[in-house]
Amino acid sequence: MPQMAPLLWLNLFIFFCLSLMIFFIMNYFLPPHSKTSPISKPWKMEELNWKW
Template sequence: MPQMSPLSWWLLFIYFILLLAVFSIVNYYIFFYTPQKQDLISLKTKSMNWKW
């Protein structure tokens, strides 16, 4: 049973790193966060009272 040459291991490593990077980038940009209306209302109604 022949072993893989170091160059093949290096190319396999690079292939999996690129695959992970592409998967992560696609997964990051395909996710759409839709905030609830209650969160938007609570953000608008908050006021800060300074005591000085």
């Protein structure tokens, strides 16, 4: 039925707005990833020799 098309687009628009709002809220409240610097590695390169 073509009469139902505006209701479908309205539902899709509301779903898009809600998911976008949840995405922004999660990005605002969740802390960013802690980036490790390559200088302060807990292991040494000599320990990674996998050859026998």
